[in-house]
Amino acid sequence: MKNVYIIGVGLIGGSIAIDVKKLNPEIMIYGIDKNESHLNEALSLKIIDHKANFEDIEKADLVIVSIPVDTTESLLPHILDNVSDETLVIDSGSTKASICKVVENHPKRRNFLATHPIAGTEFSGPKAAIEGLFKNKTNIICEIEKTAFKLQERALTIFKIMGMNLRYMNPEAHDKHIAYVSHLSHISAFMLGKTVIEKEKNERDIFDLAGSGFASTVRLAKSSPYMWTPIFKQNKTNVIETLDEYINNLTKFKELMETDNFESIFNEMENTNHIKEILNGID
Amino acid sequence: MKNVYIIGVGLIGGSIAIDVKKLNPEIMIYGIDKNESHLNEALSLKIIDHKANFEDIEKADLVIVSIPVDTTESLLPHILDNVSDETLVIDSGSTKASICKVVENHPKRRNFLATHPIAGTEFSGPKAAIEGLFKNKTNIICEIEKTAFKLQERALTIFKIMGMNLRYMNPEAHDKHIAYVSHLSHISAFMLGKTVIEKEKNERDIFDLAGSGFASTVRLAKSSPYMWTPIFKQNKTNVIETLDEYINNLTKFKELMETDNFESIFNEMENTNHIKEILNGID
Numbered sequence: 088m089k090n091v092y093i094i095g096v097g098l099i100g101g102s103i104a105i106d107v108k109k110l111n112p113e114i115m116i117y118g119i120d121k122n123e124s125h126l127n128e129a130l131s132l133k134i135i136d137h138k139a140n141f142e143d144i145e146k147a148d149l150v151i152v153s154i155p156v157d158t159t160e161s162l163l164p165h166i167l168d169n170v171s172d173e174t175l176v177i178d179s180g181s182t183k184a185s186i187c188k189v190v191e192n193h194p195k196r197r198n199f200l201a202t203h204p205i206a207g208t209e210f211s212g213p214k215a216a217i218e219g220l221f222k223n224k225t226n227i228i229c230e231i232e233k234t235a236f237k238l239q240e241r242a243l244t245i246f247k248i249m250g251m252n253l254r255y256m257n258p259e260a261h262d263k264h265i266a267y268v269s270h271l272s273h274i275s276a277f278m279l280g281k282t283v284i285e286k287e288k289n290e291r292d293i294f295d296l297a298g299s300g301f302a303s304t305v306r307l308a309k310s311s312p313y314m315w316t317p318i319f320k321q322n323k324t325n326v327i328e329t330l331d332e333y334i335n336n337l338t339k340f341k342e343l344m345e346t347d348n349f350e351s352i353f354n355e356m357e358n359t360n361h362i363k364e365i366l367n368g369i370d
Numbered sequence: 371m372k373n374v375y376i377i378g379v380g381l382i383g384g385s386i387a388i389d390v391k392k393l394n395p396e397i398m399i400y401g402i403d404k405n406e407s408h409l410n411e412a413l414s415l416k417i418i419d420h421k422a423n424f425e426d427i428e429k430a431d432l433v434i435v436s437i438p439v440d441t442t443e444s445l446l447p448h449i450l451d452n453v454s455d456e457t458l459v460i461d462s463g464s465t466k467a468s469i470c471k472v473v474e475n476h477p478k479r480r481n482f483l484a485t486h487p488i489a490g491t492e493f494s495g496p497k498a499a500i501e502g503l504f505k506n507k508t509n510i511i512c513e514i515e516k517t518a519f520k521l522q523e524r525a526l527t528i529f530k531i532m533g534m535n536l537r538y539m540n541p542e543a544h545d546k547h548i549a550y551v552s553h554l555s556h557i558s559a560f561m562l563g564k565t566v567i568e569k570e571k572n573e574r575d576i577f578d579l580a581g582s583g584f585a586s587t588v589r590l591a592k593s594s595p596y597m598w599t600p601i602f603k604q605n606k607t608n609v610i611e612t613l614d615e616y617i618n619n620l621t622k623f624k625e626l627m628e629t630d631n632f633e634s635i636f637n638e639m640e641n642t643n644h645i646k647e648i649l650n651g652i653d
Contacts, residue, residue: 205581225578254578261579267566268580272587278619279558280645281638282612283550285619294648295508295537296544297551298488302649304555306586309646312639320632329565330624334617336561336568341613349603355564356595362563363592365577366585 088241092117092139092147094166096129098207099179100153101216103249104134107149109218110248117143129213142169149175149241156180157317160189167195175238179204181265181314182321183229183258197235200242203227203261204251205269209309222250227265229258266325271333273307273315274326280308371524375400375422375430377449379412381490382462383436384499386532387417390432392501393531400426412496425452432458432524439463440600443472450478458521462487464548464597465604466512466541480518483525486510486544487534488552492592505533510548512541549608554616556590556598557609563591 091107093100096118104116118135120126129135144150147170152159159180166176167190176199180186187201206224208215226246231239246253256264283305287293319326343351374390376383379401387399401418403409412418427433430453435442442463449459450473459482463469470484489507491498509529514522529536539547566588570576602609626634 268584272584280642282616301551301555303586303589308642312636316636333565353595353599359563
């Protein structure tokens with residue numbers, strides 16, 4: 088493996104570039120990004136060795152696609168059109184069904200591997216890229232059987248060196264599960280932030296009273312709307328299902344308060360305390 | 371100041387004890403707790419110097435009350451009955467209106483100072499107590515004008531040495547504001563945890579896919595129901611108001627998704643990104 092092309096040199100693409108370069112400094116990292124200033128930033132931060140254009144990817148041994156999921160969906164067929172028979176193309180999007188669907192009949196489907204590394208921060212852009220972001224993190228791999236055997240092997244070797252734990256799922260199961268443990272948390276944080284910001288318009292200094300608990304709960308509301316709008320769009324049905332259940336649980340909690348049923352309020356919280364054991368090892 | 375009594379040697383009371391002892395090692399710290407094993411734990415962790423009983427507080431220069439807010443409400447009048455004219459009694463509860471109300475006509479009202487240090491973690495008990503927990507944190511002080519001048523001074527000196535930023539509010543404004551930036555976050559986290567745990571009953575391994583984003587958003591769901599049930603009870607009206615607004619915002623977000631209005635979804639998130647600047651300095 089000699090030439091690695093990163094399409095989208097942001098938090099994820101940039102962090103993958105850093106890890107790949109570290110595992111073999113002789114690899115040349117080429118960056119492609121429609122945002123010219125991001126590209127220059129990635130270059131000056133030495134995240135990439137060279138700027139490149141979309142047409143250059145025929146020379147790639149590995150192409151990492153780490154751009155918003157709607158752009159992946161529209162661009163991926165053209166990426167596959169342009170790469171060689173030996174190129175491995177990996178995406179890292181937070182949705183998998185639409186992306187797998189759009190290339191299911193592509194003549195180069197076997198050059199593509201659909202993945203979702205569960206890692207990140209609430210920041211974005213090349214400056215947000217960090218070394219070792221993926222160490223001990225889960226990487227969900229979908230439809231591995233559709234990828235050429237030699238290219239599967241190349242991908243797994245890279246992920247292993249990066250220290251990732253691999254899980255295999257089908258794209259539909261991925262999208263359903265991730266709606267609960269990732270997409271819903273983002274909406275929960277965004278709407279919590281919105282609720283408090285709206286209140287602040289009338290009640291000044293409200294944030295003077297905010298502590299680390301609030302900061303933690305609302306952290307994901309810093310996330311990029313450019314990344315997240317297409318995720319919600321592609322995973323609409325699953326996300327609406329999780330939102331229904333979440334709103335339903337909040338409404339029941341409110342009704343317990345309205346009817347002074349604080350014994351049940353206690354039980355609701357005590358039952359959920361079980362999350363402690365579940366989170367062990369995640370945070 | 372020689373004798374300090376801590377009623378409730380948990381996260382908050384224990385952390386105050388550690389800081390007070392550090393600022394003057396000659397101060398004797400006495401612990402009172404209905405949980406005998408917590409008391410022994412606090413003793414062996416050297417958070418307190420001696421175990422004590424409720425009757426001993428007549429010898430106290432300072433009494434810190436850091437127990438669930440319903441117990442504070444019922445116990446505070448008796449604490450004031452039992453202390454000397456020179457004793458300062460401070461509570462640290464997350465609600466202020468009911469607590470101030472219950473002692474408003476007490477003959478020793480001037481010995482009491484109502485405070486709410488905005489600090490903590492999701493853990494509880496003496497083992498959770500840590501040094502410097504309150505450094506650079508906000509302490510909200512209510513009705514300071516009702517506390518004897520000399521005792522105000524004693525309290526402010528201690529808070530200053532602990533490194534706290536002081537804010538003065540009336541109890542009703544405190545309870546209204548804190549419902550938004552603290553109480554609502556807890557419910558949001560508890561119900562998010564509940565929604566995902568319920569789903570896991572049918573969909574195994576869902577937590578394998580959880581990352582640090584989920585862990586952050588749901589962190590407060592580890593909090594103690596013994597502390598939080600009475601907080602929600604005492605601040606019922608304000609909390610229900612915040613819950614109404616939060617549920618309303620979530621429902622509107624869901625409707626935007628259902629009607630494929632992803633331009634508005636984008637705007638909702640972009641407007642809330644403003645939380646970045648607000649959180650600067652909190653987390």
